[in-house]
Amino acid sequence: MLGSIDTSLVDWSRAQFALTAIYHWIFVPLTLGLALIMGVMETLYYRTGNEFWKRTARFWMKLFGINFAVGVATGLILEFEFGTNWSNYSWFVGDIFGAPLAIEGIVAFFMEATFIAVMFFGWGKVGKGFHLASTWLTGLGATISAWWILVANAWMQNPVGMAFNPDTARNEMVDFVAVATSPMAVNKFFHTVLSGWVLGAVFVVGVSCWYLLKRRDVKFALASAKVAAWVGLCAALLSAWTGDGSGYQVAQKQPMKLAAMEGYYKGQPGAGLVAFGILNPDKQQVGDEATDPFLMRIEIPKMLSLLAERDADAFVPGIEDILKGGYPLKDGTTALSAEEKMERGRKAISAFGDYRKAKAEGDSLGAQEAKRVLDENVAYFGYGYVDDAAQLVPNVPLTFYAFRVMVLLGGYFILFFIVVLYVLHRKDLSRMRWLQWVALWTIPLAYLASQAGWVVAECGRQPWAIQDMLPTWAAVSRLDTGSVQTTFFLFLVLFTVLLVAEVRIMLKAIKKGAEPGE
Numbered sequence: 001m002l003g004s005i006d007t008s009l010v011d012w013s014r015a016q017f018a019l020t021a022i023y024h025w026i027f028v029p030l031t032l033g034l035a036l037i038m039g040v041m042e043t044l045y046y047r048t049g050n051e052f053w054k055r056t057a058r059f060w061m062k063l064f065g066i067n068f069a070v071g072v073a074t075g076l077i078l079e080f081e082f083g084t085n086w087s088n089y090s091w092f093v094g095d096i097f098g099a100p101l102a103i104e105g106i107v108a109f110f111m112e113a114t115f116i117a118v119m120f121f122g123w124g125k126v127g128k129g130f131h132l133a134s135t136w137l138t139g140l141g142a143t144i145s146a147w148w149i150l151v152a153n154a155w156m157q158n159p160v161g162m163a164f165n166p167d168t169a170r171n172e173m174v175d176f177v178a179v180a181t182s183p184m185a186v187n188k189f190f191h192t193v194l195s196g197w198v199l200g201a202v203f204v205v206g207v208s209c210w211y212l213l214k215r216r217d218v219k220f221a222l223a224s225a226k227v228a229a230w231v232g233l234c235a236a237l238l239s240a241w242t243g244d245g246s247g248y249q250v251a252q253k254q255p256m257k258l259a260a261m262e263g264y265y266k267g268q269p270g271a272g273l274v275a276f277g278i279l280n281p282d283k284q285q286v287g288d289e290a291t292d293p294f295l296m297r298i299e300i301p302k303m304l305s306l307l308a309e310r311d312a313d314a315f316v317p318g319i320e321d322i323l324k325g326g327y328p329l330k331d332g333t334t335a336l337s338a339e340e341k342m343e344r345g346r347k348a349i350s351a352f353g354d355y356r357k358a359k360a361e362g363d364s365l366g367a368q369e370a371k372r373v374l375d376e377n378v379a380y381f382g383y384g385y386v387d388d389a390a391q392l393v394p395n396v397p398l399t400f401y402a403f404r405v406m407v408l409l410g411g412y413f414i415l416f417f418i419v420v421l422y423v424l425h426r427k428d429l430s431r432m433r434w435l436q437w438v439a440l441w442t443i444p445l446a447y448l449a450s451q452a453g454w455v456v457a458e459c460g461r462q463p464w465a466i467q468d469m470l471p472t473w474a475a476v477s478r479l480d481t482g483s484v485q486t487t488f489f490l491f492l493v494l495f496t497v498l499l500v501a502e503v504r505i506m507l508k509a510i511k512k513g514a515e516p517g518e
Contacts, residue, residue, distance in 0.1 A: 010473045012484040013085045018458075019488065020078045022451060023495040027071030027502075029450050032146065032193055033200010034064040035139030037228055044227075046132045056220055058123070059514035060204065061135075063506055065120060068112075068142075070502045074495060085484065089465050089475035096162050096173045097152055100180070104148035112141035146196075147189050154185035156466050157457070158253040164378050166355045166371065171469070184249050188457075191242040194235045195450055198413055201232025202439075202446040205420060207510055209429075209436035217513050218430050225439075226424050233417035240410060244307065250460075251308035251316070254467060256392065257460035259319045260399040262304060263293050267317040267327065273303035276404070279397050286390040289320065319396075323389050336380075338389035345384030348377035382469040391471070394462040402455040409449035416442055 038060040045053035079101060082090050090097070118126060118134035126134075155161075161178030162171045173179060205228045211221035251258045258264070263279050264271070266289070277297030284291065302312040309316065317335070321327050325337030336344070351373035358366035386392060420439065423429045429436070461467060465475035 007473070009479060009481045009484060010476050012481055012488060013476050013479075014472060016085060016484060016488045016491065017078075017081055019491060019495070020074060020081060021454070021458075023499065024071065024074040024078050025451060025454055026447065026499065027067050027074065028146070029196035029199040030067050030203055031064065031071055031142050032139075032196030033198070033203065033231075034060055034067070035142050035200075036197055037200055037204055037231055038064060039136045039139050040227055040231065041224075042132050042135050046128055052219070052223070055514050056224060057135075059220075060224070061119065062509055063207075065116075066502060066505050066509065068116070070498050073498060077491070085477050085479070086465070086475050087477040089470060091170065092470060092475070093159075093162075093171045093466060095170055096155065096159075096179060099173060099176070100148040100151040100155075104145050108141050108145035108148060112138055112145065115141065143193060146193055150189045150192055151180055151182075151185045153457075154182060154188045155179055156464075157188075157461055158182060158184040158249070159466055159469055164374075164381070166352055166374060167359070169352075169356075184253060187242055187245045187249050191239060191246050192453075194239040194242060195453060197235035198232055198239060198410075199446040199450055201228040201235060201417070202413065202442050204228035205232065205417075206439045206441075206443040209439035210510070211513070212430050213433065213436050213440070215430075220514055222424065222429060225420065225429065229417050229420045229424065232413065233421060236410065236414045236417060240414070243407075243410065247307050248310070254461055255317055256319065256322050257394065257399070257456075258308060259317070259322060260394045260396045260460050261403040261456060263396055263400045264304070264316070264318045265289075265293050265320050267315055267321040269305065269315045270302045270313045271304040271308075271316040272299035272301045273307060274298070275300050277400075279400060281397075285319065285393045285396055286323065319393055323392065338383075338386075338392055341380045341383040342386050342389070344377040344380040345382060345386070347384075348374055348381045349384040351377065380468065382464065382466070382471055382474070385471050385474045386463075391463050394460050399456055399460045402452040402459070406449050406452040406456060409445055409452075413442075413446070413449070 038057050041053055041057035041060065044050070045057055082097075115134040115137040118131065119138050122131050122134060159171070160182050161173060161175035163174050164170075165172050179185075205225045208221040208225040208228070211217045247258070250261075262274055263277065264274075265283075274294075275298045277299075278295045280291060280293055280295050282291055283293045305314040305316050306312045308314065315327065317327055322335070323338045325335045325340060327335050329335055351370045355367050355370035355374060358364075358370055416438075419435070420429070423432060423435060463471045463473070465472050
C-alpha cells in the first residue's frame, strides 16, 4: 500500500524518468522529420540528376546525423531506467513489455546502424540507386524503431494480449498480434510519427528563413522551404485526423484521462468540448460538487460526446461519475465505483496470496478456489494498492492546459504551412521579413507542442504505470531516495551538456551552410 512506500522515492523516480524522456523527445521527432525530408530531396536528385538537390540533401543529412547521435545516447539511458528505477514493473510485465523493446533493438537499431553508414560515407562509392535506398531505409529504420517503442507505451495505456500467471507472479504474453496491433498502438504510432514530421518541417522552414534573413543561399533556402512546407502541411492535416482517433481510443480505454483533459467533472448526454477555458484553482478534485470547475470557458456544444462516442447525444462520464460509478456501460453492465474496484483489487491480491500459500502446502482444492477468486477479480488487481479514491484522479490543470497547448498549436501549424506555401508559390518569401521571423520563432513552438502531447499521454494516465493493473508506487524499485536524487541531478547536468553541445554543433553547421562536395 502507499503508506508502506516512501512517497518521495516515487516522486523522484518519476521525475528522473520524466527528465530523461523529455530530453530524449527533443531529438526523436527531429530525426523522424528530417529523415523524410532528406529522403524526398535525394529522390529529386536521383530523378533529375541536378547536383543542387544532392548538395541540399547532404546539408540536411548532416543536421540529421548530429541530432541522431545525441538521441541514441539519451534513448539508451531511458531503457536502462526500467530496470534500475522500476524493477517491480519490469518483473511484473517484463515478458510482455520487453518483447517490443527487444525487437526495436535487434531489428530497427541494427537496420539504422547499417544503412546510416552507407548514407553518410557512400557518396561516390555506391550507385545512386543504392545510396537513395540507404537513405530511405535509414529513415524507415528510425520509424520502425518508433513503432516498437510506441507499441510498448500503448500497452502500458491499454494492456491487452496477456494473462496473469500466479505461479510466476508475472503477466505473460498470450497474443503477440494483439499487443503489436492494438488500436491504441496503431493510433499512437501514426499520431506520434506525423507530429515528428511536422516538427521536422517547421525546423527546415525556420532554418531556411534564417538564410533568407541573412540574404544568403537564397535558392537553397527557398527550395528547402518549399519541400518542407508541403511535407508539413500534409503531416499536420493527417496529425489532426489521427488526433481524433487517439481521442476516441482514450475515451474508450482511459475515461479518467479524457475527463482530466477536459476539466470535466459531472457527466451528461450531449457533452460539450471546451475550446478555451480557465480552470478554477479553488476546485477540489474530489467531493467538491458545489464549486464550478471553470472561471470561464468557451464550449463547442455536443462535440465531446461526438469525439468520445461518435454520437452527439451520448453520455460521457466525468471525474465524479467515474469515481462513484453507477452509469451504464456499452456491454450492458453498470460501471463500478472506485471503492468497489478497490475492494475487488484487494480480493485479487488476497486470493493471490492464498493461492501461493495453498500451492506451497500442497492443498490443491484450496489453490483451485483461490485461483477462481483471483480470476474473477484480477482485472482490478492494481486497485488493491490504492488507499484513497482521490489517488485515481490525475493532475487536472496540467493535463487540461497541456492538451490545449497541443491542439491550438496543431491548428496554428496548419495555418502556418498554408501561408508559407501561398507565399512561396504566389509571392516572394525572400522579401517578407516578417514571415521569415515568424518561421524562425515557430521552431520552439513545434517543440512545445510535441512535449505537451507527451505530458497529456503520460500525466493523464496517472497514477498508473500500467492502466488499472499497477500504480506507480507498486512499480518502483526499492532504492534509497538519496541515490535517485543524486542520479537525477547527474542526468540533468549530462543531458543539458549534451543538448548545449548539439545546439552549438548544429548552429555551427547551419552558419557554415551547404557547400559543394560536403
